[in-house]
Amino acid sequence: MPVAILRRHDAAPVNTAPPESKAAPQGAAAAAPAVFPESARADASRFRHQRLKLLAVLLVCASPVILSYLFYYVLPPSGRTNYGTLILPQRPVPELRLADAEGKPYRFATHLGQWVVLQVDAGACEKACADKLYALRQQRTMTGKERERIDRVWLVTDAVKPAAELMREYEGTVVLRADTAELAALMPLEPGKRIEDYLWVVDPLGFLMMRFPADGEPSKIRKDISRLLKASRVG
Secondary structure, eight states, X not given: OHHHHHHHHHHHHHHSSOHHHHHHHHHHHHHGGGTHHHHHHHHHHHHHHHHHHHHHHHHHHHHHHHHHHIIIIISOOTTOOOSSEXXXXXXXXXXXXXEOTTSOEEOGGGXXXXXXXXXXXXXXXXXXXXXXXXXXXXXXXXXXXXXXXXXXXEEEOSSOOOOHHHHHHTTTOEEEEEOHHHHHHHSOOOTTOOGGGEEEEEOTTSXXXXXXXXXXXXXXXXXXXXXXXXXXXXX
């Protein structure tokens, strides 16, 4: 009797699972690669196609400005020098946190599509600051019929509100408040210089791309700005 029990006990594990029960999962697993990878490849192909199309559109939009930099400031004709200093790499100005005269948030993206010449100064605006406001106005005026392509911006670095009389004299200048730490990270300087020592140029795509000495020769600044306007079909 004990022998019979042991035999049944030993044989039981052999017959507990039918052969087909093990084959079913293997068949299901084998069928999956035939369906899902094909769909994934199609999705990946569509994504690459859309990304390439987007890059092509961006390149077409940016190419006029890029070419203007290349031919007029990187590879100038023989015998010609440029007065302004090209800023490389270019830095995106619309990322700055700005506020208008009333303290409301202001988006620099408002000026996209325009060339922007800007200065940075305290709100009290001493003589050097007033001289730059005058230079901004004159540079824009001297471009003649192209002046509508240029915006003037004054970035104020403190809480002092510029005098109303000053704003009336330089009407058309956009006054914005900016954070000095953000400006310091955005604007490259020569040793011993301050942000206030320059006039800065922002291209129509919103990139800081050039600087001039604030007390520089107006005629040379005007020539550089005129070349940019002539070379670019954007802005």
